[in-house]
Amino acid sequence: MKHVPLLFINVVIIATCGLIYELLAATVSSYVLGDSVTQFSTIIGVYLFAMGVGSWLSRFIEKNIAEKFIDIELAVAIIGGVSAPVLFLTFAYVSYFGLILYSLVFIIGTLVGLEIPLLMRILKDHLDFKDLVSRVLALDYVGALLAALMFPLFLVPKLGLNRTSLLFGMLNAAVGIWATWLLEPLIPRKRLTILRVKGFVVIGILGIAMIKADSLTTLAEDGLFPDQIVYAKSSPYQRIVVTRGKLGHSLFLNGNLQFNSFDEYRYHEALVHPAFAAYNGTPRRILVLGGGDGLAVREILKYDSVDSVTLVDLDPLMTELSNALPALAELNQNAFADPRVTVVNADAFVWLDNNELEPFDIAIVDFPDPNNFALGKLYTTRFYNLLRAKLKPDAAVVIQCTSPLYARNSYWSIIRTLEATGFIVRPFQATVPSFGVWGYALVKMQPFDTPKDLPPAIGLRYLNEHTLAAMFDFPTDMTMPSDDIEINRLDNQALVRYYESEWRRFE
């Protein structure tokens, strides 16, 4: 065999690909399941163990070693190549993700484990044992280093997980085909052709997947979102996408950012605690409208006096996901597992209209911004009247009201609508870097003073007495722009029109 030195290049690439698959599996699982230490540790453990199993199994391969070696290489190429997309897809659609994850890692590990022993046996007749072991193992570890460096520095940021996976599968298959020339003398002529055909089929499949990747909705969204998509699924109501980036997880509904785990505590502390601070009695019955991510509930559950939290969110997929996706459940501190929390999946407008309810002490209204008529109705005088009817006379309510800076007319239209409903309104705003300056309204049905005190020792990260007071102070560029701001009613939907014209400027 004249190409022995070239076969060593093969070793480097095999090693690189093997480690890339391992890193991909560990990264995907830490993205979707959270807790990266556990994920990396268990994936590496299972992968190395599987390699050992592969090495051990290599003894049972006695004949046609060269041909089997290439077959295995092609198998690694196809399985490893599709591993990341398969993991993302299965996560969104099947419940036994763990089984698929570890099976995949085990199969890839076993196949990669078979490769080096077989290659060493192919080369054993051409080199000293001493030489062979030192060169093959040394290059194996060089490949590992290459992979370990390329993966975080270049591959993940530039290509993303899916494309990295597919690309390395193709590289792996290309090396397999190349090996059919290097090992030509060891393989019968007819077999060679079959192997080459197989190799090109594998490259073809992965190539198609690569091209299709851009037309598939989930992958096409890679371009829309700056970070890696870890979950993407459409419910009858909306498209839910969770991404993971340097600053943590983000949730998008129909492409609109709902929170980033980096600064969501600012948003949710401002959403929840002013209502509790403004409530004079002991808050027991709490209503949350919208807020399917469970983050507002997390803040509410910090109050021991709370007996019951009723959360009404349109989309069952959203509330289930907040409970089932470890990254989200971790963030909302398993709010939905708390026995005090009841989830109702309904349109809040219809639900309030159709149900007789015991009145609530506090309500937190956290709907997506009013960018369409179906959402716009949740900001109308009619809606606020329906809400009023379900509140105790001294109840306190906080409503998220979009940004008073970016959508000044929209914000003040909501405030005026609340006033027109008969609420006493205290507008306030907080800075949430992911969103910008954000607006809220604290309202009650009875006259009240702007709250000044917060409960002690409930672990607030953003709010203190000073920030609380400052939130109710409006800089000049966010005050009510004119007295002609329209009240939002079902029969005019003025807010949707304000909102459209204001946010369009930023598109």
Add this chain to the structure above:
Amino acid sequence: MDLSRRELLTMFLGAPIALAACRESSVRRFPEGEIVGANWELGHVLREGRNFEPGADKWQNVGIAIVGGGVAGLAAAWKLKRSGNNDFAVFELEKETGGTSRSGEGSPVGYPWGAHYLPVPFRENIDLIELLDEMSLSDGKTETGDLIIKEQYLCREPEERVFYKGRWYPGLYLHVGESEDDKRQLAAFEKQINNWVNWRDGRGRRAFVVPAALGSDEADVTSLDEISFGDWLRQNGFTSERLFWYCDYACRDDYGLKLEQTSAWAGLFYFCSRVRKSGDESQPFITFPEGNGRFVRHMADKVRDHIKPSHTVVSIIPTDTGAEVICLTNGELRGFRCGKVIYASPVFTAMFVIRGFAERPPFNARAFHSNSWFVANLHLKDRPVPRFARDFPLAWDNVIYESPSLGYVNATHQKGIDHGASVWTYYYPMCHEENGRTKLLNYEWRELADVCLTDISRAHPEIYDLTERVDIMRWGHAMISPTPGFIWGEDRRKALEPYRNIHFAHTDLSGIALFEEAFYHGLRAVDAIIKE
């Protein structure tokens, strides 16, 4: 595809869509359904002119017999009851009252079978406001005395959208692609409307107002009845195609007639009668998922004990002291001796029912032409997904520009139910056909459902899969036709006068089919009887 389907679709929807639909080779799932309501056979018994004589023991006495349980009849009954009179009966040939305001019950909401909205009445229309107050629809009055209708009963935005060349646009008037000339003409048209809105006669009466009887009868106004609305537009220099479409739609929607068939008086009435002063918005619409079914049910509930459903009045014999009303019910004839009759049925039927009318007619009942419609209710398991991200979303009233139908109304809209199952009510006036009524009778459920689904499928191809059920009602005599010359003609005027002890009370007497007009005539008949 067989030729007959193509003929059917060509007749109802025009050749291009018929061709396109018939080229479609794939077999589509076709929903279930049936023809419901409006009983042709019973109604047509009247035409036979038979002699009806109940047995001697089948007679009863009643003070006032109200013939017909539509809006006018129910309004008369409601008014009698309110004024303390309990000696009356309402005879309705169908199983339920309500006439063309009838509605269906269902899940997730009820749905209309005909009329589906009421513009908020002007403050002067105190009788109608009394009804709305009794129904607790208002939150009181403004300083100027205008009624404040509760928000949940005012038609929710978005009210209308129009489908044109593959996309949905907001509103009814099609702005997209309009030329400078179109814009100029629309502005000029609005100016004309404003002039008529502000117009007052020597006695301070408006040209067009609801109820129409309170408007001006001066020649400047009544002469508009001599020409068609199409002629009026041309005489005023209008040529814009989309303006003509808009006016034609208005005529089909309110009167079931084409622009060229509608009196210019009626056309202008549509645009002017619900605007208080120039520049004001038209009065907002009061609506419910079940449309005007809510009003008729309320009135019927108030007089429930007086309603005799499935009672076909086959003969009325005027006497010197009153009249004998003979009904056919459950195959049996029953007689009612009464002092007064309020004839709240389509006026043309008088010649078949009232003995002596045909022999010495006080007016020509045949002049009261009515037109026919079919209405389909589509029960959807879910809504179609918008085809374009920027498509204007589902509205209350959804109109297809190229279609001779009026499009469909979404019943869940007013309840704020924006997801999942709904009921769509599709309206088709038979004004494009000679003998529309006969043709309508000749078509069965499957054919009319095919027309409706084919029409809607141009905007929503998935309608076949989403529709679980299509029920259809054929309205043979849906609406009085305000053709030129009728409204300000002899016959309508004469019909306002009682015939012996029979008072006519029907929207036909206004020459236009509107809830408010029917209501007005019901009350007017009661007032006349009380005065006597």
